[in-house]
Amino acid sequence: MGFNMKESFFAKLISALNPYNRTSGLGYKVVWVLPIIYMIAIFFVSSQERVASPPGGEKIPNFDKFLHFLEYLILGLLLAFAVDVYSLFQTGFRIEKLNTTTNAIAFSAIVCILYGMSDEIHQYFVPGRSCDVLDLLVDSFGGIVAQPLFFAAKNKVSDYFRKN
Numbered sequence: 001m002g003f004n005m006k007e008s009f010f011a012k013l014i015s016a017l018n019p020y021n022r023t024s025g026l027g028y029k030v031v032w033v034l035p036i037i038y039m040i041a042i043f044f045v046s047s048q049e050r051v052a053s054p055p056g057g058e059k060i061p062n063f064d065k066f067l068h069f070l071e072y073l074i075l076g077l078l079l080a081f082a083v084d085v086y087s088l089f090q091t092g093f094r095i096e097k098l099n100t101t102t103n104a105i106a107f108s109a110i111v112c113i114l115y116g117m118s119d120e121i122h123q124y125f126v127p128g129r130s131c132d133v134l135d136l137l138v139d140s141f142g143g144i145v146a147q148p149l150f151f152a153a154k155n156k157v158s159d160y161f162r163k164n
Helices: 009-017 034-046 063-089 102-122 133-164
Strands: none
Touching: 034 063, 034 102, 063 102, 063 133, 102 133
16 A cells, blocks of 8 residues: 555645646635735734834835835735636636736736725824825836736746747
8 A cells, every 4th residue: 555646635735726727626716815815914014103124224215115116016926826817717706808918917907006005095094104105106016017027927937838
């Protein structure tokens, strides 16, 4: 009696969580967990009166804007991945016509912009924080830049696997 990878619990778990596995009933839904957890983390950090800057960060002009850009670039990448995977399946909660790259990009970018707006409004009510339009612009830019980056990387990876 040997170890059978096809029948093992971990093989079944990995198969079930594989977002591109069409036979899985769970994987394509799990991809939404990552951006949601990340959005909760953004909300938590925005709720703090003062967020410490990394060592040396205060010496760099507009370093906080770079962090805003990076924060929403990551959110944009996570959303692009979730929308891309989910649009392959279009089951359950249906996002109409997201099977085109343009619509997926627009949906992900709009979610980033709206979440950036809600984040800035939220900060207005946090003592020691403020609502800054420039932060919103940088947040939006990060979310928008993430979209072509994700799809360019996806195309490169797809091309690589098609050739090999």
